[in-house]
Amino acid sequence: MTTSPPARRHGKWLLRRPRSESAARLLCFPYSGMGASMYSRWPSFAGDVEICPVQLPARENRIGEPHYGSYERLAELAAEALLPHLDRPFAFFGHCGGALAAFATALRLHEIGGPTPACLLISSQVAPHDGPFGRFLGMSDGELRHELTTLTRELGGRPDPDVIELGLGVLRADLAANQRYHLAEPVMLRCALHAIGWSDDVEIRPEQMGGWRQYAPEGRFSATVLNGRHHTFLSAPDHLLAEFEQVMDKSLSAARSRENHDG
Template sequence: MTSKLHSWFVPANINSHANLRLFCFPYAGGGASIYREWQKHFPKNIEVCAVQLPGRESRGLESPIHSLAQIVNAIAEEIQPLLAMPFAFFGHSMGALIAFETARQLTRKYKRIPDHLFVSGRSAPHLTHRYRKLHLLPDDELKNELRQLNGTPDAVLQNNELMDLLLPRLRADFEVCETYTYSVDMPIHCPITAYGGLDDHAVSMESLAAWKEHTSYHADLKMFEGDHFFLHNEQQKLAQDVGSMLQTAKALQSVSVR
């Protein structure tokens, strides 16, 4: 069980001294290392656990998963031993979608609800998307699309051997997003905070604000400087905002208990 947990969640310290876990979900093509520096921006009572999907980094020899439902079902099962304490979810882009559907699955199947859902760089799931089917494009066209998205360094795009390793993972992730179908369900009973980049032309403020439709609690919208991958340049501010909101919520809970 320990090895399995450590493959899905980095790190996965079941005996942690923290009193809240923040699970962080990667964007398409990304791995747990996206959130490698996040822990230093959080107090010790909050443990950052990055989700490591099959087919990347430490799990590079595994086949990537092509279905959102399969990813969510697997995470919902594997995460159980780590839910002995309060928890929250953060996800960027594809990660926001996975975090949202995992939260719904945990609510439906296990009656477990995150303390807070943070969604970043992703339109609300019920909105209709007219994206091109990137996962079906020939390699050269897909590389051009990746260059336009500005999330893959040119040095990587020009390295054919490296791209041969990365493209199957990217195709799988694009397929996860492009074949997703939203199903109506009860709103999640936890706060939702949506984050966006002011220069992200693919995800508008209006589509971020629409996340309020998916909570029976309350929703916030916060914008940062940058494009779709603002979470890198604004990492410290973003992480500190997440930590501040979680700490405030814990303090309020403590007061209410007293």
């Protein structure tokens, strides 16, 4: 008697199972030191686009797994694991360190000839050839503990010293990957790219994000500045969700037009 091979597990890389009826998906990569639960305040949909939080190794329900070590390795793992869920129009979103994880995964898919996002949405991060950049990269353990405590409260939680200490190890490993990530020059992707800056962000100023223009094909780069601070995105403010809807609609319409033209 033969047995069927076990089905591929969805739970490792996605916080929840994507809905088969969704017309498009927005896969959201977590901020440095955090897991997919940081998107717990976000709705399941932004308009017709399903929001799919991505879970990375070495945190939350994947705490027993080894850290990926570099964004290049993360991209290899993520591109393979997420492939079954890229069977319809999709986009990637990432904020700060999560933006680099999202970009590296999009780049990996581009390099292997896989499906690529209709749009890459980058929030509060400099382009890879302009980095590494950010005050977090030079912080002491004590300073990082303070940041994790603040972020925990931003997420509505009560900081627990043991949990903070566990998170510190993850954050250190994530920041090490960030410090090692640098491209000698921009790489042209096939997808549209939308840069999101925040008006009162003291970590990454909107004007520092201009280098991303060089990663998008002609006419497929856009940028906006939304009202808010570095962590405003955590609460899924209406103006951010509206931005997602507008950009996704534009990107998907452009993709359909190109397909019809090529056909």
